[in-house]
Amino acid sequence: MIIIPTIAIHRDPNFYPDPEKFDPERFSDHKNINPYYYMPFGLGPRNCIASRFALIEMKTLLFKILLNFEIEPAKRMILPLKLVKGAVGPSSYVEGDFWFTFKRIS
Ligand code: HEM
Structure with a gap:
């Protein structure tokens, strides 16, 4: 079995300067992103057919949620996030998992 460490590649400062910074704009310029450094949907002939x-x-889901709720990290969430060493597959990549509170605003 070959496992591609996508999460490590997506956080490698050689490919993404200041990788821990929340900076969605870094993905805006699609043409300048090397596909081998950005592969949430895999690559090649067996990549995700529904990407x-x-x-x-x-986007639709996020739009609907952000329109109606204020979202904050819950008290039980460990911040700053700590990556779990050796996490592979669908297991959680952060210590303690993600926990949020949703406050309805509309
Ligand atoms: C955010 C959501 C999704 C992510 C991140 C995602 C990611 C992936 C990844 C990483 C692969 C493996 C690619 C590879 O082996 O190189 C894959 C394969 C696949 N995905 Fe998705 N996927 C998503 C949503 C979906 C949805 C909604 C569907 C169907 C409605 C879907 C259908 C498939 C299928 C059928 C394959 C297998 C393709 C093949 O083996 O030829 N995916 N996906």
């Missing part, structure tokens, strides 16, 4: 659908689905 475009998934992106639209996520």
Whole structure:
């Protein structure tokens, strides 16, 4: 079995300066992103067949949530986030997992 360490690649400062900074704009310039350094949907002939659908689905979902709720990290969430060493597959990549509170605003 070969495992591609996507999360490590996505946080490598050689490819992404200041990788811990929340900077969604870094992904705006699609043409300058090397596909081998950005592969949430895999690469090559077996990559995700629904990547475009998934992106639209996520954007729609986020839009609806952000329109109606204020979201804050819950007290039980460990901040700053600490990555779990050796996490592979669908297991959690951060210590203690992600926890948020949702306050309805509309
Ligand atoms: C954010 C959501 C999603 C992510 C991050 C994601 C990611 C991935 C990744 C990493 C692969 C493996 C690619 C590879 O082996 O190189 C994959 C394969 C696949 N995905 Fe997704 N996926 C998402 C949503 C979806 C949805 C919504 C569907 C279907 C409606 C879907 C259908 C598939 C299928 C059928 C494959 C296997 C393709 C093949 O083996 O030829 N995915 N996806």
